[in-house]
Amino acid sequence: MADTVVPFLTKRETVQVIWKECGFVHRAACKGFKTLIGNALPDHRPFEIRLPAEQSVPFVFNSPHSGRIYTDQFLASSRLDAHAIRRSEDYYVDELFSAAPDVGAPLLAAHFPRAFIDVNREPYELDPRMFKGRVPAYINANSLRVAGGLGTIPRLVAENMEIYPSRLSIEEGLERIDRFYRPYHERLRKLLVKTHSRFGYGVLIDCHSMPANAQASSRNRPDFVVGDRYGTSATDALSQLAIGILEDLGYTVSRNKPYAGGFITEHYGRPARGLHALQIEINRGLYVNERTLAKTAGFDVLRGNLTNFVGQLTEYFASNFSDIALAAE
Numbered sequence: 001m002a003d004t005v006v007p008f009l010t011k012r013e014t015v016q017v018i019w020k021e022c023g024f025v026h027r028a029a030c031k032g033f034k035t036l037i038g039n040a041l042p043d044h045r046p047f048e049i050r051l052p053a054e055q056s057v058p059f060v061f062n063s064p065h066s067g068r069i070y071t072d073q074f075l076a077s078s079r080l081d082a083h084a085i086r087r088s089e090d091y092y093v094d095e096l097f098s099a100a101p102d103v104g105a106p107l108l109a110a111h112f113p114r115a116f117i118d119v120n121r122e123p124y125e126l127d128p129r130m131f132k133g134r135v136p137a138y139i140n141a142n143s144l145r146v147a148g149g150l151g152t153i154p155r156l157v158a159e160n161m162e163i164y165p166s167r168l169s170i171e172e173g174l175e176r177i178d179r180f181y182r183p184y185h186e187r188l189r190k191l192l193v194k195t196h197s198r199f200g201y202g203v204l205i206d207c208h209s210m211p212a213n214a215q216a217s218s219r220n221r222p223d224f225v226v227g228d229r230y231g232t233s234a235t236d237a238l239s240q241l242a243i244g245i246l247e248d249l250g251y252t253v254s255r256n257k258p259y260a261g262g263f264i265t266e267h268y269g270r271p272a273r274g275l276h277a278l279q280i281e282i283n284r285g286l287y288v289n290e291r292t293l294a295k296t297a298g299f300d301v302l303r304g305n306l307t308n309f310v311g312q313l314t315e316y317f318a319s320n321f322s323d324i325a326l327a328a329e
Helices: 072-077 084-088 170-199 236-248 263-268 298-319 321-327
Strands: 004-009 014-020 023-026 047-050 059-063 107-110 202-210 224-227 253-255 275-283
Touching: 047 170, 059 170, 059 298, 107 170, 170 202, 170 263, 202 263, 224 236, 236 253, 236 275, 236 298, 263 275
Parallel strands: 059 107, 059 202, 202 275, 224 253
Antiparallel strands: 004 014, 014 023, 047 107, 224 275
16 A cells, blocks of 8 residues: 655654554654543533444535634633624535535544634744744744734734733643644644545545625625635636636536635645645525524525535545546646
8 A cells, every 4th residue: 555645743843743554753853742622612512523324425625714603711801892703704514515525535623713723824924023932943933824813823813902900821822832732733734634545535625704795895806715725626627617606506617716726725636645624614604693603594405405416526526536636737
């Protein structure tokens, strides 16, 4: 069996996780790696993997921003109330894609909120101005996401609302990365490696939602945005397939604009190695009242259509992979 290489993150270094018949072999440059997830959220798991009875399709679905467990400790540390702090949440996206296990694909879903830690970032995209104490030299403080207040430990939620009234200790920030970020990506990597090992290729669908209206324009956004990092994270045939299914369901779809895909799509998508990654952004106006955050009548309709989408996408890709793979060459 050929080795399957999936990126493994450490402090500014690349390490590989290699799957062989005997299991995982870790070559880790960061000996201080911790997976302290047992007590990460009192009485709650930080995330969950919803597994099918048997994985029968080469897909993994991921919902990293739909977490909605806001602990009392986190809320007490914020200047925002329990409603305002949810503005960056991808409301109920894990529920919208709940059919994934029914078609034979695992679904990984965060329970911790994006405002607490964002796993769709590099592990150390940190703003030094947010922290007291000495910040490690290996952080990436110069990314556009950090500049916009949306680093690994976010400074803002949507609409430029500051989360914290004062600086956090750097120890707390690094502990969040060890307790939440690293275990989450470890699970995601394992799912992808197992999928690739079983089927010879794999597809990651990274599931998100977006505000109904663009910030700089009154023009409504499309119903969906399919992101493939401008063709670098997935074969064109897969992107076109996803777009075509959604359009046949009656939706308007944009490709890569305004969302081409975040860190997860960019990091895990390796079409030349048989690992494809698409980001799917859903317009929240289709299913939720963005003021009250309550589900609207459109929620059940959308969930039904996404069940159809998941079924068609996985079935076609599994049956026609050779054509799609050739399109990537």
